[in-house]
């Protein structure tokens with residue numbers, strides 16, 4: 001009898017490994033949920049705007065209805081805010097879904113996709129589900145000072161990797177987990193040098209949290225025929241649990257993507273929450289300043305404790321300690337109820353990623369790390 005098998009590229013696919021749910025950790029460690037601090041998924045630590053929560057509450061009784069499949073009001077509002085037309089915008093069930101739609105629209109098995117190594121895992125995973133080939137270009141690590149470094153894109157190598165079958169280049173700007181990003185001039189140079197028949201996906205999931213004045217306003221890039229910008233309500237807007245993100249692109253690209261999406265891909269609660277969140281600029285200011293303060297605090301304290309730090313412009317930091325493996329750091333913190341991410345599966349040996357939390361969470365994290373460091377360096 002013939003066996004049922006998935007396509008070959010699915011058989012060999014390594015799935016995305018989600019972090020442990022807080023409740024599971026509580027069960028394993030026998031501690032109460034409120035004592036667990038999750039700094040593992042680059043989420044906004046204070047949640048969405050109260051206006052978004054109120055909008056969701058008002059909509060709950062309408063859940064028997066389908067959502068607006070065209071996200072009419074949301075596209076109008078975003079368009080007005082960004083100086084674009086609704087036809088330049090494609091809404092998705094998180095920007096993850098937009099990555100899925102882009103690959104569905106443009107890739108077949110003869111194509112190649114360039115991603116940096118390491119990069120946001122979904123670029124590779126989704127590309128592979130389409131049967132296309134992933135071409136990787138390593139990021140470079142550059143020292144800023146003896147204990148601080150940053151990851152940088154190797155744009156020359158990315159450009160050199162473009163071949164006749166290259167269809168898409170994914171570029172997190174900034175990327176996760178490396179924090180690599182292109183400033184204004186680097187981005188402009190890169191886009192000019194890219195062939196016009198290669199689609200550049202600029203993933204700006206962390207826009208809204210990036211404080212650098214060198215961070216480009218990319219809306220005008222949608223005039224180019226080969227650029228797709230990804231944005232999300234998951235990070236700065238704190239709506240990760242509702243799943244809503246979007247693409248900005250020229251009308252031709254956007255119309256092809258519109259054709260390929262599910263008819264009701266963005267749920268009703270996500271739409272009203274996003275609409276309300278866009279109106280609450282003071283909440284955004286609060287989130288941004290909390291992240292900025294927390295990032296500075298964590299970098300200072302990690303340095304004081306003797307850790308090596310990889311800075312990013314977003315709401316996460318990477319760190320390592322000579323003599324203590326990332327897995328030991330991860331599990332040592334886990335035992336104290338703090339969830340971070342071991343970067344070993346990304347090939348970043350020794351590094352751990354921590355998301356900036358509330359100041360209370362940041363202090364608890366540093367305290368737990370101090371205890372862990374002492375117990376490793378001076379075991380009884």
Ligand SMILES: Cc1ncc(COP(=O)(O)O)c(C=O)c1O
Nearest residue numbers: 094095096120176205232234245
């Ligand atoms: C670089 C990057 N892009 C995209 C996403 C996915 O965002 P969303 O929640 O909109 O699917 C993430 C989430 O962590 C991310 O880090």
